[in-house]
Amino acid sequence: MIEQDYTNKIILLTGAASGIGFSQLETYLDAGATVYALDSHKIPIHHMRLHAFQIDLSQHEQLTVLLEELTNTVNFDILLNTAGVLDDYKNSLSTSLTQWQSILDTNLTSMFIASNAVLPAMLARGRGHIINMASIAGFSAGGGGAAYTTSKHAIIGYTKQLAFDYASKGIHANAIAPGAIKTPMNHADFAGDAKMAKQVADQTPAKRWATAQEVADLTLYLTSPQADYINGIVLPIDGGWTLGH
Helix, strand or coil: CCCCCCCCCEEEEECCCCHHHHHHHHHHHHCCCEEEEEECCCCCCCCCCEEEEECCCCCHHHHHHHHHHHHHHCCCCEEEECCCCCCCCCCHHHCCHHHHHHHHHHHHHHHHHHHHHHHHHHHHHCCEEEEEECCHHHCCCCCCCHHHHHHHHHHHHHHHHHHHHHHHHCEEEEEEEECCEECHHHHHHHCCCCHHHHHHHHHCCCCCCEEHHHHHHHHHHHCCHHHCCCCCCEEEECCCHHHHC
16 A cells, blocks of 8 residues: 655655646645745645745755755755746747756756755665656657757756665655646647647547646655655656657
8 A cells, every 4th residue: 555644754845836846735735744845936825834935946046045044954855856947849049048048947957956955864864755857858859949858858867867876875866757737837738729738638648638636646656665666767647648759
């Protein structure tokens, strides 16, 4: 039976205000965890075990200072690096250096900063989970533009290296690669007659979009005792989309 009791577990979660991050937030709170949640937008719920922080993750100095303050007093059991932004599917020539850097600053570098903030205490205790949010765009082109696709490929590489370096010391580092997940980040696909959303569903063997809750449930499993031997993997949750790409 999968262990669903996260009482006394402390979670650090980025991108918690909406979409997959918000579903993860509610799921871990429901499972009894205490969650420290970061997002550039205001987190829309209040809970006695929720500590919410509104911060732009691309502002690396501010992020570093906040995480130093938190890790001085809190030992995190689980880090969920979920925050991410899209790039409007822009090709390389359509992407400015500023846009390129902004995508990497949010999607990739904030993940590196957060991971390095929690790792020392995790290593000292000999246990810890890091779940990085990748994407099917981390396997192939077409799931995003030049900057987004690059950031997601890099996240996969970073996750594998984390596991390679620290698995023997009790750290579990895994990545989730969502396909078509219905979230506010993909609202443009559902605009008007939702033609784009229908095309994506048609290209997916499961013939549907997934919910953010399905990704949250997978996350909960990957950080459970029953997933103890899973390390360094990138797990697609894509309705079979990668089968044909």
